[in-house]
Amino acid sequence: MCGRFSQFSAYPRLAKRLRVSMDADAPPPRYNIPPGTWIAGVRKSAHDAPPVQLNFWWGYRPKWAKGKAAQPINARVETVATSGYFKHAFARARCIVPADGWYEWLATVSGKQPHYLTRIDREPIAFAGIYAEREDGSLGCAILTEPARGSAAEVHDRMPLILDDASLEPWLDPDLTDRETIRAVVRHIDAGVIEHWPVSRAVNRPGNDEDAGLINPA
Template sequence: MCGRFALYSAYPKFATKAGAPTISEELTPRYNVPPGTWITAIRRLSEDEPPHVEELWWGYKPRWAKGKASQPINARAETVATSGYFKAAFQKHRCLIPADGWYEWDKTTTPKQPHFICREDREPLFFAGIYTEREDGSLGCAIITEPARGSAHKVHDRMPLILDDESLEPWLDPDLSDQETLRNVVHHIDAGLITHWPVSTKVNRPNGPGDESLINPA
């Protein structure tokens, strides 16, 4: 799964790679991003417009899902295209969630040991996401997950679906809705690029944006 991540790279470092226009506004570095908060995302409304960066609510609940309907933060790659809850968003409302890494907890230790997982070269990551209009008119999103690969598998059995650079443009294409075509043009990054290390249990308490000490090796 993915229930906590960090985004501290400067805006141009990830926005330019996703094809979004450069803006002068600086984003506040966040070293401990929890669910149920506004997070930075990239989406594209039409082929005539470039992708743009905006804030989406991390929690997916379509407008038509009333009352106590679930508000998942993740959607499984194996079923996102066919699930009644997610398939409309998968076809038309895909987004990217930029991150510098994410946290998982090793359940084999007592207490559970948190790890920070990222690229070996420390380049930003792009999680595949979907979004929907919520009951209040705002947009909520979920991060797509897949079975853990490479080094990440040593910590947890699931991980975010991280797209390679060539997949960013087709993933954001609102006119690309065929499931088989998407499978052929969208790919996750090489598992060999992923590394991880144990970090302080301070990350267990998502109070504010945190600081760089949260990702230092414990």
């Protein structure tokens, strides 16, 4: 799964690569982003429109769902294209969430130990996401996850779907709606570029979001 992540340097670098039209200032550095908060992401409103920066509520609940309907933070790649809850967003409302890395918790004899996962080369990470308009008119999103690969599988059985560079533009293209075509042109990064290390349990506190030391090896 992906339940916490960091976004401190990746956004401006990935935004420049995507030629993003900035509707607001670059987001401030965050080192421990929890669900149920506003997160910075990128989407396109039309095929020929430039990508734009938007804030998404990390919690996906389409306005038609209403009430106490589920508000998932993740969507599984295995079912996102066919689930009644997600399939419209998968076809027409895809986004990218820039990140520097993410956290997972490994069960140990002394309790759950948080680990930080990131690219070995420290290049920006592009999480694949989907979004929908919420009842209040804002946009809520979920990050796609897939079975863990490479060293990420040492920590958890799921990991976020991280797009390779060639997949960024087609993933954002709202005119690309056919499920099989999307799957044919969108690829995840090679698992060999991911590494991880244990970090302080201070990351367990969701409000602890501004401490750059959270990602340091414990």
